Amino acid sequence: MKHRFLAASLLCFVLLFAGCESADDKRLKELKTILSESGLSGDSAAAALTGIDGARERFLFLVDAVLVEMEADPYLLKRVDKSMALPADYEPGDLVALDGSGLSLSRSGHRLRKPAFDALVVMSRAASAEGLTLLVSSTYRSYEYQKNVFARNVAEMGETEASRVSAAPGKSQHQLGTVVDFGSITDDFAETKAGRWLADNAGQFGFSLSFPKGMEALTGYVWESWHYRFIGGAAVNLQNEFFAGVQHDLMLFLDRLSRSKDRLTKR
Ligand SMILES: [Zn+2]
Structure with a gap:
């Protein structure tokens, strides 16, 4: 009788333990x-x-x-897209001037946030080692700057078309200071050596292509083979392995x- 009681207790304990969820x-x-x-x-x-x-x-x-x-x-x-805007007064506190950095620049006056700048320098060196130049064509844009870009596009092509190729003020990832547009900023870029190299390697340096080909219905924007957002290594891995x-x-x-x-x- 005693043994049977012990056996039953043990069974209950095992069942309880098996049914117990771990924190993970x-x-x-x-x-x-x-x-x-x-x-x-x-x-x-x-x-x-x-x-x-x-x-x-x-x-x-x-x-x-x-x-x-x-x-x-x-x-x-931070999520920034067609339905999630940044505050008009958001300006990163750690913008670094790219002038004098040794990076290949389309003009003077480019700025990026420190973590994106550091990653870009490392990535550009890696590209150089393979004989490629990554031309930096657009970087941080303030809310006001984006307002002008968008207004100019609306005047040129109408609101619908302007919204496919550019972001309304507050809704541009460029306001984050962690985005780089490379090269010609045209579809031809995808087929250049630099464009192909970035498609294959940017992720290793924490950069992610924001508006991939064939995803306009999802992202709201046409394919932009030149627009990379720095999100860091862990986020790139999460993105690639699970999303x-x-x-x-x-x-x-x-x-x-x-x-x-x-x-x-x-x-
Ligand atoms: Zn861009």
């Missing part, structure tokens, strides 16, 4: 809920969830790394994540 399990479940609330298309969300199930530890690791970056530098991974390389979807997730941090179980 809980956190993963919460992150999946956040992902499904992020506004990704059904197909993209399903693909991301499948990827997460196949590489749980890796996903948790990268999310942790990105959360640390978001805490330290909230604007580095099919699509920065827009990553940003939707991170935006939702930044608003839901408080409900996450600690690891």
